[in-house]
Amino acid sequence: MNPPLSSLAGQGENTVFTAVLQCDQREVSMQHTKSLTVPASLNSLKQIRDFVKAATCVAGLDERRSYHLRLGVDEIATNAIEHGCAGARGEETLRIVSELDEREIRIILEDQGCPYDPAKASAPESFETPLEQRSAGGLGIYLVQRHVDEFFYERRGTWNCTTLVMKSGSSSESTPKPAQILLVGSVSSFGDQLVKSLKHAGYTTIIVQSSRQAVSRFGAGHIDLVLLQSEHRECLKHLQTQYAPFTTPVLMPAKIDELAELESCLEDGVEDLLLYEPFHPKLFLRKIALTLYNARIEQRLVQHKVEYSNAQKLANDLTQIILPVGMSLSKIRSFDRLLEKILRETKALCHADGGTLYLREGDELRCAIMLNDALGITINNRDGGKFLPPPLRLHDDNGTPNHHHVATSSALLGISINIADVYNVKSFDFSGTKAFDRHYKYRSTASLTIPLKDHDGEVFGVLQLINPKEAQTQELVVFNEYMQQAAEALALLVGLVLSNQLLLEQQKELLRYEDELKIGRRIQSSFLPESLPKLPGWDIAVRLHPARAVSGDFYDVFRLAQQPKICCAIADVCDKGVGAALFMVLIRTLIRAFAEYGIDGQTTLKSAVETVNNYLVQNHYQTNMFATLFIGVLDPETGHFDYVNSGHPAPLLLNAEGIKRHLNTTAPVIGAFADSRFSVEHIEIQAGELLFAFTDGVTEARDSHRRLFTRERLWSIMDNAEVQSAGSLLDFVEEQLHGHTADAAQYDDIAMMAIQRGATPDSLA
Numbered sequence: 001m002n003p004p005l006s007s008l009a010g011q012g013e014n015t016v017f018t019a020v021l022q023c024d025q026r027e028v029s030m031q032h033t034k035s036l037t038v039p040a041s042l043n044s045l046k047q048i049r050d051f052v053k054a055a056t057c058v059a060g061l062d063e064r065r066s067y068h069l070r071l072g073v074d075e076i077a078t079n080a081i082e083h084g085c086a087g088a089r090g091e092e093t094l095r096i097v098s099e100l101d102e103r104e105i106r107i108i109l110e111d112q113g114c115p116y117d118p119a120k121a122s123a124p125e126s127f128e129t130p131l132e133q134r135s136a137g138g139l140g141i142y143l144v145q146r147h148v149d150e151f152f153y154e155r156r157g158t159w160n161c162t163t164l165v166m167k168s169g170s171s172s173e174s175t176p177k178p179a180q181i182l183l184v185g186s187v188s189s190f191g192d193q194l195v196k197s198l199k200h201a202g203y204t205t206i207i208v209q210s211s212r213q214a215v216s217r218f219g220a221g222h223i224d225l226v227l228l229q230s231e232h233r234e235c236l237k238h239l240q241t242q243y244a245p246f247t248t249p250v251l252m253p254a255k256i257d258e259l260a261e262l263e264s265c266l267e268d269g270v271e272d273l274l275l276y277e278p279f280h281p282k283l284f285l286r287k288i289a290l291t292l293y294n295a296r297i298e299q300r301l302v303q304h305k306v307e308y309s310n311a312q313k314l315a316n317d318l319t320q321i322i323l324p325v326g327m328s329l330s331k332i333r334s335f336d337r338l339l340e341k342i343l344r345e346t347k348a349l350c351h352a353d354g355g356t357l358y359l360r361e362g363d364e365l366r367c368a369i370m371l372n373d374a375l376g377i378t379i380n381n382r383d384g385g386k387f388l389p390p391p392l393r394l395h396d397d398n399g400t401p402n403h404h405h406v407a408t409s410s411a412l413l414g415i416s417i418n419i420a421d422v423y424n425v426k427s428f429d430f431s432g433t434k435a436f437d438r439h440y441k442y443r444s445t446a447s448l449t450i451p452l453k454d455h456d457g458e459v460f461g462v463l464q465l466i467n468p469k470e471a472q473t474q475e476l477v478v479f480n481e482y483m484q485q486a487a488e489a490l491a492l493l494v495g496l497v498l499s500n501q502l503l504l505e506q507q508k509e510l511l512r513y514e515d516e517l518k519i520g521r522r523i524q525s526s527f528l529p530e531s532l533p534k535l536p537g538w539d540i541a542v543r544l545h546p547a548r549a550v551s552g553d554f555y556d557v558f559r560l561a562q563q564p565k566i567c568c569a570i571a572d573v574c575d576k577g578v579g580a581a582l583f584m585v586l587i588r589t590l591i592r593a594f595a596e597y598g599i600d601g602q603t604t605l606k607s608a609v610e611t612v613n614n615y616l617v618q619n620h621y622q623t624n625m626f627a628t629l630f631i632g633v634l635d636p637e638t639g640h641f642d643y644v645n646s647g648h649p650a651p652l653l654l655n656a657e658g659i660k661r662h663l664n665t666t667a668p669v670i671g672a673f674a675d676s677r678f679s680v681e682h683i684e685i686q687a688g689e690l691l692f693a694f695t696d697g698v699t700e701a702r703d704s705h706r707r708l709f710t711r712e713r714l715w716s717i718m719d720n721a722e723v724q725s726a727g728s729l730l731d732f733v734e735e736q737l738h739g740h741t742a743d744a745a746q747y748d749d750i751a752m753m754a755i756q757r758g759a760t761p762d763s764l765a
Contacts, residue, residue: 416451
């Protein structure tokens with residue numbers, strides 16, 4: 001409270017002036033600057049966003065203005081990287097500077113890109129105009145200028161310097177307003193000179209002449225100071241009753257001979273008596289300034305006390321409620337029960353009536369559970385998810401972030417968003433919430449959305465609470481600062497617990513997947529021949545090395561049912577993994593069906609391959625899969641070999657001098673084209689000769705630098721290979737491949753087959 005006027009007598013005007021001057025000096029001393037320099041790369045955007053976010057927190061911007069400033073910086077930085085620095089050598093940098101004081105925050109972006117003219121950024125003729133019909137460029141800069149308080153651009157040498165300014169406080173407080181002073185009494189009683197002095201000093205003066213008018217005016221808007229004429233002293237009691245606790249300072253103008261008579265008013269709530277007759281303008285105005293300054297200091301003290309109280313309560317709740325809840329959550333093993341427990345505990349902490357928990361799946365937020373106490377609703381995935389809200393996309397088809405929904409915006413920015421009434425917000429789409437309200441005859445008001453982050457700070461989900469209630473009265477309130485801080489503290493623990501649980505669930509899923517792959521591999525292996533036919537005077541060896549758990553390559557060697565001949569096949573499906581493995585099984589089954597029992601004196605190898613191809617095209621064209629195939633029929637007595645090469649790497653016929661012949665393509669791949677023509681070629685395998693067939697996993701084997709083994713290298717080693725047996729040749733090729741790839745991961749499936757005439761049968765691989 002200000003000292004009485006009498007206690008200031010004799011101290012002179014400099015006493016008040018010094019206090020005001022000290023206030024100004026304190027404001028100046030709060031200014032500070034930070035900077036960040038990063039490469040001009042899109043990978044730097046997250047670092048820039050975090051830097052600006054931290055600066056806005058220090059500046060005390062509210063969520064909406066902080067969000068607008070961050071979006072503006074993001075737009076300027078992205079433009080500088082994608083357009084201004086496009087085609088540069090890659091050595092360019094961006095420098096971001098934050099300057100802030102009590103009045104404003106300034107973000108300065110400096111880049112070495114091409115200059116631009118923000119004056120050319122204008123609004124489109126109509127926002128309803130389709131994008132393809134609008135003029136290109138300028139819209140982003142235009143929107144940035146619309147959403148910040150000040151925007152400056154200048155070119156300094158080779159640097160663009162763009163400054164974005166946002167005033168401190170909320171949007172309604174961005175421009176400091178003059179103090180509003182309520183004068184209770186007539187103009188004549190105050191004196192014309194007093195009223196003019198107040199207006200000349202920049203104060204907004206409002207004059208009322210009765211207690212009823214004063215009470216009404218207080219209800220219409222904020223009043224910083226009351227000047228109360230002594231004849232209206234009963235007005236103070238009405239204000240104190242109507243607006244308890246009444247904290248607005250009240251001064252009572254008095255003549256010098258009234259000071260003793262009016263001193264009793266100081267006990268009724270009048271802060272001080274204000275000498276106005278005789279009238280000294282400078283002393284009068286400085287007394288007004290000092291009173292307003294002290295009122296602001298008291299408001300800050302009250303605010304700090306509230307913040308301190310909240311901090312103490314939060315500390316107590318942290319140890320007594322939040323940490324025990326976090327520990328209890330960590331013991332829950334059922335994922336569905338964990339989600340429900342998380343949402344219920346967070347709701348209870350804030351006395352919220354309803355809540356929703358979203359989890360991120362790919363580029364979507366999917367609702368996992370929804371609770372509402374007033375409606376008695378619990379909806380989760382156990383219900384099949386049919387009553388849950390639809391998934392929310394985080395980005396559109398062009399990769400643009402989706403900030404239309406509060407949940408996606410919270411997830412993208414990694415910040416909490418606190419909204420007092422969802423029906424009074426235009427910056428987010430709450431149509432889903434409003435549709436829910438209409439359906440259930442409910443009324444959603446306040447909303448608090450909090451991101452859930454894992455150990456690395458990545459957002460994997462969102463908690464959304466609605467309609468907090470006052471604990472005792474159960475009346476609807478807004479989410480205050482304490483509620484938000486408490487919910488964020490719990491969300492931090494929840495994020496760690498839930499991310500651990502998600503990792504465990506993923507690990508279980510991975511183990512199940514691995515078990516299924518093992519089963520699939522065993523099943524696939526069962527489709528390969530358990531043993532190869534034993535032919536007098538012939539040696540057959542095979543190898544198969546899948547790049548993954550299952551393979552899209554395969555081989556087969558079997559006797560024909562109708563003729564004393566051997567059919568051998570090697571194939572490569574166009575893809576890798578499970579899909580290729582399934583298609584491989586299908587092709588192998590068809591070949592067995594149409595070749596093993598179909599090839600006889602009437603049905604030829606050509607017709608068997610054509611039948612397989614037509615079946616695949618007619619029945620499985622929608623898979624968009626095909627395969628290369630080398631298949632042949634061998635007469636062991638004569639060495640006569642008929643073959644079809646359907647787009648497969650050419651097998652090699654080797655003799656003692658090296659490569660004798662390449663068995664090139666005779667037909668297109670199978671499974672791709674209907675009514676393809678398949679030509680049959682013939683060779684004679686002489687004594688001592690060897691037929692070597694392989695898939696492209698051999699020639700396309702890669703080392704750690706992604707260099708290919710190549711078919712030319714394969715031909716070279718085959719020209720110089722010492723062929724002792726079919727098995728020893730395949731061992732030799734494997735050694736060469738291992739020497740090339742070293743520690744590099746296998747890129748593709750590898751299958752090999754060797755058939756040698758006139759050698760002692762070798763042990764099979």
